[in-house]
Amino acid sequence: MSSTRDVDLAHIIDTSPMSALQKRAVALCLALAVLDGIDAQVIGFVIPALSEDWGVSKASFGLTLALSTGAMVVGSLVFGPIADRYGRRKVIILCTLIFSVFTLATALVTSMTALIVLRIIAGLGLGGVTPNLVALVSEYSPARIRATAVTVTIAGMSLGGFVGGFAAAFLIPEFGWQSLFVIGGVLPLGVAAVAMKWLPESVKFLAARGENGRAAQIVAQIAPAAGMSESVRFTQDVPTGSTSPVGALFARGRAIDTVLLWTVFVINFLVIYFLLSWMPTLFSEGGQSASTALLAASLFNLGGMTGALTFGWITDRIGNGYLVVMAGYTLGAIFTGAVASLLGNGPLLLVTIFIVGFGMSGSSAGIIALAATVYPVAVRATGVGWAMGIGRVGSIAGPSVGALLIAAGMDARTIFLLTIVPTALAVATLAVMAARSRRRARLGDLVTVVEQAPAPAP
Missing domain, CATH: 1.20.1250.20 (MFS general substrate transporter like domains)
Known part of the structure; x- marks a missing residue:
């Protein structure tokens, strides 16, 4: 009968080379950050075209912008505690599905009321994704590159804004403002499908919940030489639940x-x-x-x-x-x-x-x-x-x-x-x-x- 041994989880992550699993997790988070950046700014890109199409003033979209941004605040506050209880991965995928589906649905709107409602719901998803992407990247990155990895993820949102604006300049004149919402909905749905299969749950979250077996399987991929087994008990670098x-x-x-x-x-x-x-x-x-x-x-x-x-x-x-x-x-x-x-x-x-x-x-x-x-x-x-x-x-x-x-x-x-x-x-x-x-x-x-x-x- 094997005895339980303590393993310093932070030490393993910090001292091991970046594994394929870690690189995949960071890459998927970066991709989602870029798409988050596109969808967070899409309404600003389409206001001039929408204003002309609907025959309303540009200033009338101020309420839409304020409420959708406010929804992002609510999303970050609500989905943070949910992620602490149920896991980063689940919340990231759920929130991505929320903002992508309701962004896609926005391509069909014909009134300001419908636009506001759909952007508020999409904003909840957008707000919930951002902090959990940063958390997951931080928890899978070694200390030596953690700041850089987090910064790159945050910068990915700006990259999304760049890509979105560049795409809007060509798509809107050719295909109309609806095309931007279609792209903003379809692309994250595709990445969410990939994330369902390939995005791992935070190993630190699993260890904190006492799910040592699942955590050991992930650590075995990060550091094969560590000799992981289900009898290990992980110690955390930071007290959990405080x-x-x-x-x-x-x-x-x-x-x-x-x-x-x-x-x-x-x-x-x-x-x-x-x-x-x-x-x-x-x-x-x-x-x-x-x-x-x-x-x-x-x-x-x-x-x-x-x-x-x-x-x-x-x-x-x-x-x-x-x-x-x-x-x-x-x-x-x-x-x-x-x-x-x-x-x-x-x-x-x-x-x-x-x-x-x-x-x-x-x-x-x-x-x-x-x-x-x-x-x-x-x-x-x-x-x-x-x-x-x-x-x-x-x-x-x-x-x-x-x-x-x-x-x-x-x-x-x-x-x-x-x-x-x-x-x-x-x-x-x-x-x-x-x-x-x-x-x-x-x-x-x-x-x-x-x-x-x-x-x-x-």
């Missing part, structure tokens, strides 16, 4: 930093979702053709993906995330001003909007990384999760503010210039946070020096 109270985010002098961090997140989501939702419409209003407007929106996403990867690489080398993100926002703000003056120049506009995406959207991944440094390990998950949740208020407000400005008759140039104001506020807020971080570091060094000083002679 939670940190939200009140801890405001304890021990962290209240100011928490409020400042939430402010940056709200501004970030407000500006990004405002631009993603209304950019094609504003470029059309500024005199660009529908195809050029959609290409510009897709280049914004490509810039965001490039910026996220670049800023992550720079931060790893200079070690000052505050400086990198502040530089990214500043770059984005400067070139947003350039966009306002180049609305009539198609080629230069395309280059400029890529740089805006590089700075603005590229900095989004940076502030998530910064959030993790604000809090100690014991409250880090709660701190990052709540920062993203509170920040989503901005993702609802952004499209709504855009609708109000357009309905008020404000021209595209003025609207783009106005986005510089909240971006400048984000830079100023980050500067305050950076100063507070340096002050804490100096105090920490001073305490260390005092503690290490030799005791006075008696």
Whole structure:
């Protein structure tokens, strides 16, 4: 009779070469992230065509944008706990089926009411997919490449926006706005079918639930030399089932930093979702053709993906995330001003909007990384999760503010210039946070020096 032996699961994943199973899991998550990015932005791409087809104002789509974005928030809050109970894989596949089926159904809508209902249900699925893709990639990636793998997955959503905008520029004039919803529904359905067969459940989730037999079968594929059997008992690198109270985010002098961090997140989501939702419409209003407007929106996403990867690489080398993100926002703000003056120049506009995406959207991944440094390990998950949740208020407000400005008759140039104001506020807020971080570091060094000083002679 074999005796039970303890196995450090994190150590095996961190020290073993990437197996075919891990590569397959990450690749499928990346593919789903790209499709998530397409479907999350598809409504923004079709507003100009829908407005013309239905004979309604572009501003009238503001409620649709706000409610669909709000549904994403609800989806992330609802499906997170469900995934913790039933598994990442099941929730990823379920949510993909939800957003793909209801995106496909949107190709048949003929009224604003039907559009709103279908986009709300699709938004629930879209919101549920995103955090679980990131979690699964993180749990299957070795520590040495974990940050890169997660960053690439997040950037995959921007890549989806780029692909979607590029496709919209060619599909809508040729086949109508319905074609984009057909593509946005059929492709994820196909990948979901592949995921049902090939996407593994999180091995850490299985081990945490005590399903050692299933976990051992997966670990045997990750590290064949480890000699797995069903008699093993896995130890976790992080205590499972533990939670940190939200009140801890405001304890021990962290209240100011928490409020400042939430402010940056709200501004970030407000500006990004405002631009993603209304950019094609504003470029059309500024005199660009529908195809050029959609290409510009897709280049914004490509810039965001490039910026996220670049800023992550720079931060790893200079070690000052505050400086990198502040530089990214500043770059984005400067070139947003350039966009306002180049609305009539198609080629230069395309280059400029890529740089805006590089700075603005590229900095989004940076502030998530910064959030993790604000809090100690014991409250880090709660701190990052709540920062993203509170920040989503901005993702609802952004499209709504855009609708109000357009309905008020404000021209595209003025609207783009106005986005510089909240971006400048984000830079100023980050500067305050950076100063507070340096002050804490100096105090920490001073305490260390005092503690290490030799005791006075008696």
